[in-house]
Amino acid sequence: MTTLAAATGLGPERARYSRVAIWLHWAIAGLIVVNLLLGFFHEDFARPVRGTMMTWHKSIGFTVLALTVVRILWRLSHRPPAFDSALKRWETGLATAVHWLFYALLLAIPLSGWLIVSTGTKVMPTHFLWLFDIGPLPVTPGEGIHDLAEEAHELLGYAMLLLLVLHVGGAVKHHLDGHRHLIGRMAPWLYRER
């Protein structure tokens, strides 16, 4: 029987991400996937379904923004587990770059969405589900900035999709290559002891 800690030669607390980091990772990942689907496909639905989808889209987006601020603060005050020494330098470099680009996108996507709803011709508060309202950003509405925000939001959505493919591709590749403890760092339930 090898535990994750024994397989990596690290102490249990250094072999994988902490419970909080793992919880934040999977909560945000799930919300992002749902929001990409709602964002890209809401136009295929008729009213009032489309409106309900967008209420969920914006509320999920604000939730991602709040969780990301907590996550970045957490990340800056905690050391992540060390990379597996079998990984090549370019692989750990690429993984680290993808991680930081993810953090940038997790902030920029909801902020650009917030900018869209703050700059249209009819600026109204955004409903956070049916619970409370969130006001617009303090910017002067205008067609130019509104169109720019829409373009940016769409482009950033595609960038997120691309990063997700790279990220999941990397994780699955290493898993299949036999580095099974790499995925176990973020998904300990996938690391079966043997």
Ligand code: HEM
């Ligand atoms: C949009 C969805 C996702 C986002 C935004 C995301 C973001 C991140 C970030 C930022 C980290 C780095 C944590 C840090 O050290 O600061 C990370 C690590 C990790 N993620 Fe994701 N992730 C997503 C989806 C997934 C999925 C679907 C998988 C499943 C294969 C996955 C597997 C992992 C693993 C295994 C790690 C640890 C990497 C390592 O050991 O270096 N992630 N993720």
Ligand code: HEM
């Ligand atoms: C996790 C965060 C978010 C993700 C991943 C995301 C993703 C997307 C995507 C992929 C689209 C479709 C873009 C297109 O094809 O034109 C979209 C549309 C939209 N999103 Fe978001 N979004 C997020 C957060 C937000 C937030 C916080 C708001 C507003 C408060 C927002 C408002 C909108 C609006 C108004 C549209 C429709 C734009 C249009 O019709 O051109 N989004 N979003």
